Amino acid sequence: xxTQREETTAQAVENRYNSTTLGNQVWKLxxxxxxxxxxxxxxxxxxxxxxxxxxxxxxFFDCTSCKYDAAMEQKVADGKQISWQDSMRRRESMERLxxxxxxxxxxxxxxxxxxxxxxxxxxxxLEDVLSHRTKHAAFAIDNVKGFNVPQGYYFHSGHTWAVIxxxxxxxxxxxxxxxxxxxxxxxxxxxMIGVELNRNMPxxxxxxxxxxxxxxxxxxxxxxxxxxxxRRNPGVANSDPYGDGWLFSVHNSDIKGTLxxxxxxxxxxxxxxxxVNRLEEMIESxxxxxxxxxxxxxxxxxxxLPGLDWKQLTRLFLKNS
Amino acid sequence: MDNTKGKLxxxxxxxxxxxxxxxxxxxxxxxxxxxGYPIKVLPLLQEIDFAFNSDRDQYHSTLILEKLSxxxxxxxxxxxxxxxxxxxxxxxxxxYGEAQLNGxxxxxxxxxxxxxLQLSKxxxxxxxxxxxxxxxxxxxxxxxxxxxxxxxxxxxxxxxVDLKSNNYCRYCEVLLSDAMN
Ligand SMILES: [Zn+2]
Ligand SMILES: [Zn+2]
Numbered sequence: 001x002x003t004q005r006e007e008t009t010a011q012a013v014e015n016r017y018n019s020t021t022l023g024n025q026v027w028k029l030x031x032x033x034x035x036x037x038x039x040x041x042x043x044x045x046x047x048x049x050x051x052x053x054x055x056x057x058x059x060f061f062d063c064t065s066c067k068y069d070a071a072m073e074q075k076v077a078d079g080k081q082i083s084w085q086d087s088m089r090r091r092e093s094m095e096r097l098x099x100x101x102x103x104x105x106x107x108x109x110x111x112x113x114x115x116x117x118x119x120x121x122x123x124x125x126l127e128d129v130l131s132h133r134t135k136h137a138a139f140a141i142d143n144v145k146g147f148n149v150p151q152g153y154y155f156h157s158g159h160t161w162a163v164i165x166x167x168x169x170x171x172x173x174x175x176x177x178x179x180x181x182x183x184x185x186x187x188x189x190x191x192m193i194g195v196e197l198n199r200n201m202p203x204x205x206x207x208x209x210x211x212x213x214x215x216x217x218x219x220x221x222x223x224x225x226x227x228x229x230x231r232r233n234p235g236v237a238n239s240d241p242y243g244d245g246w247l248f249s250v251h252n253s254d255i256k257g258t259l260x261x262x263x264x265x266x267x268x269x270x271x272x273x274x275x276v277n278r279l280e281e282m283i284e285s286x287x288x289x290x291x292x293x294x295x296x297x298x299x300x301x302x303x304x305l306p307g308l309d310w311k312q313l314t315r316l317f318l319k320n321s
Numbered sequence: 322m323d324n325t326k327g328k329l330x331x332x333x334x335x336x337x338x339x340x341x342x343x344x345x346x347x348x349x350x351x352x353x354x355x356x357g358y359p360i361k362v363l364p365l366l367q368e369i370d371f372a373f374n375s376d377r378d379q380y381h382s383t384l385i386l387e388k389l390s391x392x393x394x395x396x397x398x399x400x401x402x403x404x405x406x407x408x409x410x411x412x413x414x415x416x417y418g419e420a421q422l423n424g425x426x427x428x429x430x431x432x433x434x435x436x437x438l439q440l441s442k443x444x445x446x447x448x449x450x451x452x453x454x455x456x457x458x459x460x461x462x463x464x465x466x467x468x469x470x471x472x473x474x475x476x477x478x479x480x481x482v483d484l485k486s487n488n489y490c491r492y493c494e495v496l497l498s499d500a501m502n
Binding site for chain 2: 301
């Protein structure tokens with residue numbers, strides 16, 4: 001019985017070994033590079049339509065808050081530029097992709113409304129209801145001393161995360177560390193849609209036995225969606241903290257500023273490592289010095305080590321005092 | 322193998338259940354060279370069912386250590402038990418080994434050290450010896466060391482184990498010689 005992690009570690013070591021001894025390191029590098037290129041090519045809707053030659057999206061496919069889009073619309077109004085809609089109208093009707101497919105929110109779908117989005121029921125439906133539900137693309141996960149830290153997610157020091165969804169909403173949740181530390185909550189006290197979250201302020205709460213803990217919101221924003229599945233069954237967060245276990249979707253028009261205030265991937269990795277060290281010190285202060293080697297902390301550390309103090313744990317790690 | 326004639330204290334290497342005596346002798350040779358104590362190889366425990374946890378399908382190492390320390394023969398300085406069973410303590414997924422800090426008994430499991438059939442026997446033996454020296458270090462009251470290359474560094478994975486050296490850092494070396502005198 002071996003853990004997943006050890007197998008991947010062994011695999012990684014073996015891959016490295018193979019790539020040096022078999023001399024196929026060049027092949028590996030190429031592979032990595034092309035993966036990266038794929039990630040970087042995010043054609044702006046103006047480029048995808050053929051209206052401009054080259055422009056990649058840097059606004060999370062949220063055209064409504066995009067300065068480039070606004071400037072281009074102005075050019076169109078001044079008669080200096082063909083609109084992306086007109087550019088698409090030059091295509092055969094079956095090749096006229098819906099703008100939501102072009103911005104990667106949707107599987108390819110043909111526009112039946114001649115790009116008059118304001119008269120499209122589907123567009124209204126998508127904007128109002130679907131946008132914050134569209135799945136975040138598959139993500140790679142790094143592991144720091146037994147705790148998962150996904151790439152592309154931004155971390156807050158109160159052990160919460162934020163990630164940008166295509167369309168510009170921000171999804172938030174609790175991180176793997178907090179969920180493994182505190183175990184499965186008996187209840188999540190989640191606010192309703194329309195409530196405003198404030199960064200660094202208690203945004204929601206969790207309950208375990210008779211213990212309560214406030215959780216600080218990692219971002220400012222208005223809640224546009226609550227994960228009902230997680231509300232009904234908090235264990236969903238423990239089993240998939242960065243996927244199905246998300247908690248809210250919020251709207252905030254200043255996405256770049258929001259992200260800047262959080263930790264990027266490298267910072268999140270380093271910080272998680274330090275938090276694990278702090279936790280181990282705390283465990284040793286309760287259980288005595290560890291005289292073992294090997295292994296990682298089992299989920300539900302609070303439940304597995306009766307001497308740990310809930311208040312002290314949540315104050316230190318959720319920063320909620 | 323018994324080079325413990327005379328009155329010197331010795332380190333007892335104790336294979337558990339059917340663990341190979343031949344491999345135990347090899348581990349004993351390495352450990353004896355390292356610490357400079359005579360070695361005796363002697364099975365103390367024929368079975369460890371009392372430490373089995375059926376929910377986890379693993380053996381609780383702390384219980385085995387308690388039992389071993391009650392069985393220590395005269396002049397036995399430290400007991401190093403070796404098993405191929407998978408060990409755990411409650412807060413961790415598994416352990417490669419556990420020791421009684423500043424106590425008499427420690428145990429090492431080979432269960433997770435031999436992960437790959439293509440690994441050479443020497444590589445596996447090297448890991449077992451590293452873990453044995455690490456756990457014996459704990460019985461000499463050494464705590465975990467922040468130095469990644471020190472043998473007292475706490476390793477979560479085999480990658481970490483392979484990265485650390487088979488020696489104490491200068492700091493731990495001093496603590497060890499203090500403890501041994
Ligand atoms: Zn140790
Ligand atoms: Zn050291």
